[in-house]
Amino acid sequence: MIVERLDHVNIITDRLGETARFYAELLDLEEHDGPPPMRPDQVRWMYDGAGQAILHLNSVDCPRAYDRAVDPGAETGAIHHVALRCSDFERVRARLDQSGGSYTVNEVPAAGLRQIFTADPNNVLLELNFFTEAG
Numbered sequence: 001m002i003v004e005r006l007d008h009v010n011i012i013t014d015r016l017g018e019t020a021r022f023y024a025e026l027l028d029l030e031e032h033d034g035p036p037p038m039r040p041d042q043v044r045w046m047y048d049g050a051g052q053a054i055l056h057l058n059s060v061d062c063p064r065a066y067d068r069a070v071d072p073g074a075e076t077g078a079i080h081h082v083a084l085r086c087s088d089f090e091r092v093r094a095r096l097d098q099s100g101g102s103y104t105v106n107e108v109p110a111a112g113l114r115q116i117f118t119a120d121p122n123n124v125l126l127e128l129n130f131f132t133e134a135g
Helices: 016-027 089-099
Strands: 009-013 030-032 043-047 053-059 082-086 103-108 113-119 125-131
Touching: 009 016, 016 030, 016 043, 016 053, 016 089, 089 103, 089 113, 089 125
Parallel strands: 009 053, 082 125
Antiparallel strands: 030 043, 043 053, 103 113, 113 125
């Protein structure tokens, strides 16, 4: 079996609406309902501009096929962060500034990379990667 790509990240939250707004407003992800029988008050799926589901957001009371204990708002256990390749560094940084969001910028010139590290409303650490285009 060969991995083709990361399919999506699932976040279980006690702040479903706030979390969906965070990703929509910061990263321009589109909020959608999950497929039936999933309920919109328990599930929000966040899609990129190409129509790919990037994040599945579930409320704590959402039924799950594979359940395990979670602690919304706690650090993300063995997963240190979720990395997303992004564009428009200045727009994302301005949105964080405007919302009062806390973040750290890291520059990796040898890789043509600028990064923003920030946390979502559930304390999930995000690594937002902005690669410069080769001239």
